[in-house]
Amino acid sequence: MKTNTLKQIALAAFLCVGLAACSSDDNNTTTDNSxxxxxxxxxxxxxxxxxxxxxxxxxxxxxxxxxxxxxxxxxxxxxxxxxxxxxxxxxxxxxxxxxxxxxxxxxxxxxxxxxxxxxxxxxxxxxxxxxxxxxxxxxxxxxxxxxxxxxxxxxxxxxxxxxxxxxxxxxxxxxxxxxxxPTLVNHVVANPDFDTLQAVVTSTSGAFGDQSAVLSALNGITAAAPATLFAPNNAAFTAATTGSGFAVGATAAQVTKVLQYHVTAAGNVRSNQLTNNQSVPMITSPVQNTTVVLGSGTVDIQDSASNLARVFQADIQCSNGVIHGVQRVLQPQL
Missing domain, CATH: 2.30.180.10 (FAS1 domain)
Structure with a gap:
């Protein structure tokens, strides 16, 4: 009788230990909240x-x-x-x-x-x-x-x-x-600070004339042959097209040249690849160059009239090139 009682106690203790171990395993199961x-x-x-x-x-x-x-x-x-x-x-x-x-x-x-x-x-x-x-x-x-x-x-x-x-x-x-x-065009469209640039590039008539060929060229830029775009903001276009701005009264052909003067086919040129006094060929016909001017923590692009356009937003990376936002419309030889 005493032996059976001891066996029952031992069995009960074994079951308790087993249940406790199972309970412990359940408590250690964690949910993946990654x-x-x-x-x-x-x-x-x-x-x-x-x-x-x-x-x-x-x-x-x-x-x-x-x-x-x-x-x-x-x-x-x-x-x-x-x-x-x-x-x-x-x-x-x-x-x-x-x-x-x-x-x-x-x-x-x-x-x-x-x-x-x-x-x-x-x-x-x-x-x-x-x-x-x-x-x-x-x-x-x-x-x-x-x-x-x-x-x-x-x-x-x-x-x-x-x-x-x-x-x-x-x-x-x-x-x-x-x-x-996103492509170059997608990133121009996305940012409201480039709305005037978008309006000029997509113009088919009116003050800016038909710029559909420029838009087609931008849309045709590929990842295999990327380009770099210096994109003027809205304020830059306001300054260039009003008052004594150099683009006041520009013909459609001159507007085309202005737009082309903001694009280089030299590749995907990021800000850390720019060097002081670097000459950058733009896609105007004939080709006209701009010049990179590096200061203390600043990057400026110098145009044909020796005006400096400050880069305010560098390295907007797209699938087919890179955009640098500038605070002045670059002036080519018209």
Missing amino acids: IAGIASRTSNLSTLVSALNKTGLTATLSGSGTFTVFAPTNDAFNAFLTANGFANLDAVPVPVLKNILLNHVIGTEIPSSALPAATYASTLSPINTTANAPTISMFVQKSGNVVTINGGPANKGTTVATADIDATNGVIHVVNDVIAI
Whole structure:
């Protein structure tokens, strides 16, 4: 009798230990609250999860680091596939898909509350496969609670549908469109400070004449043969086209020459590649040069009339070149 009682006590103790161990294992199970982990549990981000798996980016967005991800919904991916003639996600070449996904990722955490009215950020999408290649720029605007990327859907960008999904390695902002990798023209259109430049380049009549050939040339610039654009802001055009501005009364042909005098076919020339007194050939016919003037923390572009145009926004990186915003319209020999 005593032996049976001892056996029962021992069995009960064994079961208690086993149950406690199981309970401990259950308590040690942790939820993956990384960006990739949250996406995997979000039904309308399942295509994004498949895309991350296909491109090998799941490990990146589930690991250490700090990221901001603009996460396209399933409907956004479906629209992207249809618009680009892909039957399904597997039909998208992996390098293409990877660059598109990286164009939605910034290497720092940016909650919507930290966004200014307008800013540029660098995505993780490189312009080519060379080591340390520059990465594509993203233009982010905030008006009230509305966050717009690259000028919105009409400019192949998007707006944020759901902001600030917090993750252990950053933040997710859900978007309703796949963000196209922007071209030179896309980035000019996206920034309201370049609205007058856009108006001049897209003019087909009126004071600026027909500039459709210039627009066609800009749209024809490719990643294989990139260009650098010195983009005057709105105030610069106001100064050039009013009062005693040099472009007052310019003919359509002269406006064309002015526009061409802001583009160099010398390649994707970023600010750290500019040197003092460097002569930069522009695409005017015949070719006219500008001159780089470097100061203490400043970059100016000197035109044919020896005027200096200060660079106020450098290195807006596009798929087919780079933009440097300048505060003066460059004056060629007309």
